[in-house]
Structures are given as C-alpha cells and as structure tokens.
Amino acid sequence: MFWMTWxxxxxxxxxxxxxxxxxxxxxxxSGAAMRGSLSLEAVQKCFVxxxxxxxxxxxxxxxxxxxxxxxxPVLPALVGVFLGxxxxxxxxxxxxxxxxxxxxxTPRHWLTSKVLLLGSAVxxxxxxxxxxxxxxxxxxxxxxxTLYDWFDVFDQGVLSFPSACLFAFALGVLAGTLTxxxxxxxxxxxxxxxxxxxxxAIWVRPNxxxxxxxxxxxxxxxxxxxxxxxxxxxxxxxxxxxxxxLSRAGVTSTTSFGSEQEExxxxxxxxxxxxxxxxxxxxxxxxxxxxxxxxxxxxxVALTFWLVRRRSV
Amino acid sequence: MTETAIAATRLGKRYGQKxxxxxxxxxxxxxxxxxxxxxxxxxxxxxxNLLVGLDRxxxxxxxxxxxxxxxxxxxxxxxxxxxxxxxxRNFRVHEVLKAGRLLNPRWHEQxxxxxxxxxxxxxxxxxGRLSGGQRAQVAVAAALARRPDLLILDEPVxxxxxxxRRDLMATLMAAKADRDCTIVLSSHVVSELERLxxxxxxxxxxxxxxxxxxxxxxxxxRLLTGPAATADRAPVGTCRVVHQERAGDQVSLxxxxxxPAADPAWHARRVNLEELVMHYLASxxxxxxxxxxxxxxx
Numbered sequence: 001m002f003w004m005t006w007x008x009x010x011x012x013x014x015x016x017x018x019x020x021x022x023x024x025x026x027x028x029x030s031g032a033a034m035r036g037s038l039s040l041e042a043v044q045k046c047f048v049x050x051x052x053x054x055x056x057x058x059x060x061x062x063x064x065x066x067x068x069x070x071x072x073p074v075l076p077a078l079v080g081v082f083l084g085x086x087x088x089x090x091x092x093x094x095x096x097x098x099x100x101x102x103x104x105x106t107p108r109h110w111l112t113s114k115v116l117l118l119g120s121a122v123x124x125x126x127x128x129x130x131x132x133x134x135x136x137x138x139x140x141x142x143x144x145x146t147l148y149d150w151f152d153v154f155d156q157g158v159l160s161f162p163s164a165c166l167f168a169f170a171l172g173v174l175a176g177t178l179t180x181x182x183x184x185x186x187x188x189x190x191x192x193x194x195x196x197x198x199x200x201a202i203w204v205r206p207n208x209x210x211x212x213x214x215x216x217x218x219x220x221x222x223x224x225x226x227x228x229x230x231x232x233x234x235x236x237x238x239x240x241x242x243x244x245x246l247s248r249a250g251v252t253s254t255t256s257f258g259s260e261q262e263e264x265x266x267x268x269x270x271x272x273x274x275x276x277x278x279x280x281x282x283x284x285x286x287x288x289x290x291x292x293x294x295x296x297x298x299x300x301v302a303l304t305f306w307l308v309r310r311r312s313v
Numbered sequence: 314m315t316e317t318a319i320a321a322t323r324l325g326k327r328y329g330q331k332x333x334x335x336x337x338x339x340x341x342x343x344x345x346x347x348x349x350x351x352x353x354x355x356x357x358x359x360x361x362n363l364l365v366g367l368d369r370x371x372x373x374x375x376x377x378x379x380x381x382x383x384x385x386x387x388x389x390x391x392x393x394x395x396x397x398x399x400x401x402r403n404f405r406v407h408e409v410l411k412a413g414r415l416l417n418p419r420w421h422e423q424x425x426x427x428x429x430x431x432x433x434x435x436x437x438x439x440x441g442r443l444s445g446g447q448r449a450q451v452a453v454a455a456a457l458a459r460r461p462d463l464l465i466l467d468e469p470v471x472x473x474x475x476x477x478r479r480d481l482m483a484t485l486m487a488a489k490a491d492r493d494c495t496i497v498l499s500s501h502v503v504s505e506l507e508r509l510x511x512x513x514x515x516x517x518x519x520x521x522x523x524x525x526x527x528x529x530x531x532x533x534x535r536l537l538t539g540p541a542a543t544a545d546r547a548p549v550g551t552c553r554v555v556h557q558e559r560a561g562d563q564v565s566l567x568x569x570x571x572x573p574a575a576d577p578a579w580h581a582r583r584v585n586l587e588e589l590v591m592h593y594l595a596s597x598x599x600x601x602x603x604x605x606x607x608x609x610x611x
Contacts, residue, residue: 098367
C-alpha cells in the first residue's frame with residue numbers, strides 16, 4: 001500500500017509540501033539573514049520597537065504579523081481540503097473503489113494504510129513548519145524587554161499546529177466519506193475545520209485552565225502570559241466591564257479609552273484587574289489543545305472506518 | 314479445489330424498503346461457467362456486489378470456495394471486474410500490474426505481460442488513453458494474473474463494440490481452457506452467454522427463478538404446443554407448467570419434466586436457452602404483476 005498511496009497522492013502531497021516547506025523555507029532564510037546581519041540583542045529589539053528601530057527588517061516583521069493573524073492559523077485546512085476530502089470520495093465518485101476494494105486486501109487494510117501514511121506525512125509537514133516558526137519567533141519572546149509571549153503565536157505551536165493538521169486531514173477524510181463527492185467533501189472539510197477551529201481558539205482555549213486575577217499594575221510589571229479579560233472592581237468588589245465602569249464613574253460621552261479615562265476611573269474608586277494565564281502554562285495549553293485535536297481526529301477516523309465497514313458509503 | 318464455488322443461503326439485500334435481492338439460495342459447483350441473466354434491475358449487480366464483498370447482505374449467508382464471506386475478510390482467490398472495467402485512469406498499464414502485484418499475494422505477472430503483449434497493448438500506455446476494449450483486456454489481464462479460483466464479471470461486454478465483445482469473450486474462453494476456475498458473468502442478453510456458459514441462474518425482481526446446469530435444464534423442459542381451447546386439458550401429466558403463452562388459437566406451454574406420450578393434438582419439442590429464459594421471466598412477470606409480456610393465459 002505504500003507505493004499505491006504514494007502513486008495516488010504524490011501530486012497533492014508534493015503541492016502541500018511546497019506550501020508548508022516553502023513557508024518554512026521563507027522563515028528559515030529570513031531568520032538566518034536577520035541573525036546574520038544583526039546581533040541577537042538587536043534582533044530582539046526589532047520585535048519590540050517601531051519599524052524605524054530596524055528599518056531593513058520591518059517588512060519581514062510586518063509580513064509575519066499579517067501571516068500569523070490571517071493565513072497561518074487556518075493553514076491546516078488545506079490539508080483537509082486537498083488531501084483528506086478526496087481520499088475516499090474520489091474512489092467513490094470515479095467508482096475505483098470497485099477495483100481497490102476487491103483486491104486481496106480488505107477495505108479496512110486499505111483505509112488503515114492510507115490514513116496512517118498520509119496522516120503521518122501531514123503531521124510531519126506541520127511539525128517541520130511549526131519547529132521552524134518557533135525558531136524564527138524565539139527572539140521576539142526572549143529579549144530583556146519584550147512585547148510578545150509564546151501565547152501570541154499559540155496556533156503555530158509545535159504541538160498544536162501538527163495536531164491541527166492531523167485533525168484537518170481526518171475531518172477531510174470523514175467529510176469525503178459522508179458526502180461521497182469530491183467537491184462537496186472539500187467544501188465540507190473547509191467549513192468543518194473552521195467551525196471547529198475558530199470557536200475552539202476564541203472561546204474554548206481561554207478556559208483550558210481557570211485564569212488568575214491580578215491588578216493591572218502588577219500584570220504590566222511582569223512580562224509574558226496571556227491576558228484574556230480586563231475588568232474593573234468598584235470599592236465593594238463588584239465587577240464591571242470597561243464601558244459600564246466609565247458610565248458609573250459619570251462619563252457620558254467618549255468614544256475612546258485612554259489615560260484620561262483611566263484616571264477618571266481611578267478617581268471614582270475603580271481598580272483595573274487582569275484575568276490572565278501565566279506564560280509558564282504555555283506547554284500545558286499546547287498539550288491540552290493537541291490532545292483535543294488528536295482526540296477529534298481519532299473520532300473522525302473511527303467514524304470513517306465504521307461508515308466504510310457498514311458499506312453505507 | 315473445493316466442490317462448491319458459491320453457496321448462498323437465503324441471501325437478501327434490502328435498500329430502504331426495497332429488496333434488491335430476496336431469499337437467494339444458490340449452489341454453484343466449482344469449475345462451472347455461470348451465466349447470470351435477468352432484465353435490468355433484476356438484482357444481478359446486487360448479487361455480484363455481495364459475492365465480492367462490496368456490499369453486505371441484509372439477510373442470509375454466503376460461502377465462496379468453502380469460506381464464509383464476512384466483513385474484513387480478504388478474498389484472495391476471488392477476482393472481480395465491474396461493468397466499466399474500472400482501473401485508475403491515470404495509471405500506466407505497467408503501474409496497473411505493479412498495483413496488482415502489491416495488492417495481491419497470489420500474482421503471476423508474466424501471465425499478464427504475455428497476454429497484453431499478444432494483444433499489442435503497450436505497458437507504457439495510460440489506462441485513460443486506451444480504447445474501451447483495450448481497457449477491458451487490461452482489467453481482465455490484471456484479474457487473471459491473480460489466478461483466481463472464482464472470477465466474477467458484471468456485464469463484461471455491455472459497454473463494448475461487437476469486435477471488442479468477441480475478443481473479450483475469446484479471452485475468457487481461453488482463460489477457462491487454460492485453468493480450471495469458476496467464472497460467473499452477468500448479462501441481460503442471453504445469446505451473449507450461450508457459447509460460454511454451462512450453468513445458468515435466472516434472476517428477476519430480486520429472486521432466483523431458475524438455476525442449474527444448462528444441459529440439465531434444456532433436457533428437463535419441453536414446450537407443448539396445441540389448441541388454445543383445450544389448454545387446460547393439455548397432456549402435461551405430472552409436469553409443472555411453468556408458463557403458458559397464447560398466440561392466435563394456439564397456446565404454448567413450457568413444462569418442467571418429461572411429458573407423457575404424445576396426444577396427436579399436441580406437439581412437444583425441446584427448447585433453446587433463450588426460449589427457456591424468456592418463459593421463466595414472463596412467468597415471473599405474471600406473478601409479480603408486470604405487464605411486459607403479451608398474451609398470457611391465466
């Protein structure tokens with residue numbers, strides 16, 4: 001099955017490798033170039049300062065910011081759409097399953113081999129990209145003064161990112177098996193991945209562990225961690241959101257929130273508090289998220305096996 | 314080789330509310346060439362899908378070559394070719410052979426290479442670029458290289474032009490002559506099967522109407538022709554009347570068994586395969602209320 005898998009999916013695998021390794025290559029080259037032309041300390045400062053701090057690398061840094069805020073987190077979806085979804089659906093649509101599943105191997109053997117081989121390949125691609133990205137981003141989190149924490153690039157974490165790739169792949173396989181159509185399966189794989197990934201990243205991830213609460217001054221005086229919420233406490237310890245607190249402090253018209261407003265709040269007796277996850281929780285969070293993705297992937301694969309076994313496909 | 318190639322017991326397959334195959338009990342001795350006939354939608358493909366494990370039966374049991382067929386059981390002695398002679402279209406012919414070698418522990422590459430060489434099909438051709446007849450031959454070569462004990466072909470010539478039909482039938486006959494295997498092929502055209510098959514299974518509306526060795530079946534039936542007015546007094550003896558068909562004031566009765574001494578008003582003769590099948594299908598249409606067959610006396 002190794003040759004069959006390679007022969008049937010080599011084009012898609014090669015294209016995905018171009019994307020993942022291409023991006024990794026870009027980060028590798030720019031990271032190496034930055035470190036070659038500047039001292040480590042200077043590179044670290046590039047991430048903290050304005051574009052004028054190190055003008056020759058400002059473009060690279062802003063390109064990365066754009067990429068990691070848009071494309072990179074949903075990169076795994078590509079795997080599901082182009083590799084996962086057609087895996088079973090193309091065989092069904094082109095009726096080649098009638099050839100493949102009547103040779104001297106069982107459909108279960110066929111599916112096991114393909115899922116294992118391709119699943120390992122995409123996990124590996126994801127891991128290579130995430131490892132390079134981690135290396136590239138290291139100066140941003142290790143300076144004497146830093147704006148960033150690993151939590152800021154959580155999606156590209158070396159545990160969570162490959163797991164997300166694996167999950168996207170498994171979800172794609174399931175979507176293709178359910179829809180029995182290549183294009184429909186690809187669409188479902190994309191929608192399905194976003195429908196799981198976005199709520200997970202936005203609403204579930206902050207709750208992997210209970211947040212800690214400190215007052216704003218001590219939060220800003222330490223470095224790192226992931227602030228998930230800002231609240232204001234009045235003298236009796238009641239919690240208010242920012243605008244609610246302002247309104248209670250007697251402010252009737254303002255559209256912005258700055259030091260002036262903060263001062264007003266302080267005078268009215270409000271204390272700003274920060275709910276946050278300390279930076280040393282990063283690996284625990286990575287493990288939890290990777291665990292969720294791997295469990296979901298296992299669920300998708302199990303369901304696919306059940307569907308194929310039931311021959312309701 | 315085992316004595317029984319196919320043993321099906323009350324095999325049934327239901328899709329939703331509709332039974333595609335019902336109560337199918339069959340025993341096909343090894344070494345036969347079985348013609349599976351019936352009109353479109355009779356359940357031929359369903360039966361074949363069950364035979365090769367592409368579908369699971371709703372009811373009943375199935376043994377092939379003495380082994381119980383069940384989920385996740387590889388049928389390494391059974392080869393199957395579907396109606397479209399499906400292969401991966403983007404594979405080259407030599408890659409089809411490589412796939413066959415890697416997916417099947419029993420594989421005799423030289424068989425396939427020789428066969429394709431004889432047919433002038435280059436190993437470097439892409440499957441998708443071959444003609445329908447050539448693709449069918451590649452599929453057959455790949456199936457025969459497994460040296461199957463049971464070869465199952467679903468309407469193998471339906472999509473082919475007359476020349477390709479003849480060639481494919483010749484290939485199958487030669488394969489059968491080379492090696493003592495059991496072949497099952499389906500068709501809705503009886504004449505296609507006549508030269509090749511020695512065993513017949515007639516399916517209609519998901520049920521087996523007739524099954525047996527063709528010689529026995531032809532020996533065991535007579536067509537009685539006589540005046541329609543006395544149809545109910547026809548000299549059938551203890552024979553079972555399978556079907557009667559009226560044409561003008563004459564009536565023809567297909568009876569199973571050997572009718573007693575001739576009544577001068579009645580004429581008894583042997584039937585050919587096509588007549589036999591047509592009468593059985595017409596009789597099935599009567600009982601299931603189909604109205605396709607004309608002039609049926611109750």
